[in-house]
Amino acid sequence: MSIRGYRDARVVGVDDGRFKKRKGGGEKTLLVAALFRGRTLEDVRISEVTVDGLDSTDSIRDVLRGLDFDFLLLSGATFAGFNVVDAHKLYELLGKPVIIVIGEKPRDHAVKEALKKHFGDWERRWGLMESLKPMFTVETDPGHNPIYYEVVGLDPGEASELLKACTFQGRLPEPLRIAGMIAKGLTSPKGSQPTQIH
Template sequence: SYITVDGLDATEKLIEILSGWKFDAVMLAGLSFGGFNIIDPHEVFKHFRKPVIVVSRTKPNNVAVKRALQRHFADWERRWKIFEKVAPVYRVNTVPPLYMEVVGVSFSAAVKILKAEMFVCRVPESLRVARLIARGLSGSGRNQGL
């Protein structure tokens, strides 16, 4: 399934892709995909009644995000509301730290889910493998020692 670059269809597409699958939680590597096509974790949670955990390897800079949205999108307020609803950002004590936002689960339960997925490095295995696959499919992983 494809999403539109800078579109508003990522949430709908994710729900479509996950429908029919059995899972215990949804883990996302950030909120923005395909530029600023933003997944609304609250909508995903509402649809599936499963925890949504948004993981970032660097601390999200929401001031910069808001500025970029204001500068580039007439509908910036609609997109920004998704970021506002998901706050706060939690720091996970890994080396170096991870950051996460959670919907439908407590911080401590989300940390347990993350730690159960950390086999190779601090990034949960499902996100690490998904990133490798995406890079391979897009061609951006070529000749980079992956």
């Protein structure tokens, strides 16, 4: 598909909101899906996901139910802390390519150590993250740092073209930028600084 074709694609981005951890667990935060066709925001869906839980895959599937889209962009492989998504399962369930986008270079060693320290099932969570390798980079905003991405169900080169085609402002693809802005804005404490997503 050409860049022009990708610009007309229906792309949905999913990001999570802010949260506070409390003793006893079970907290939830918002999960926001923003659907774009080209530069037009066509739909927004809002759901919840459990902090440090294991329901992110099901929560993403549920929030996307009934949406007509071509590609799914996820803001990282974890939601609400260390609620790790199974991107391969999502691809099987939805039949749509899944691209995991990360704004900064991941610190794999630090993540693995944190999982070991806090989760008895750390090997399962780490395994889901490792299954996404290899990681690729693309410069979506010329002259600025690249973004990092992993992909399931699509050629990495095609994923790179898609990410460039749906980035209009800053480094992040617009569906993720707007999903993040909505999610963070709705979960920010009153009186806090305005949310800025780059």
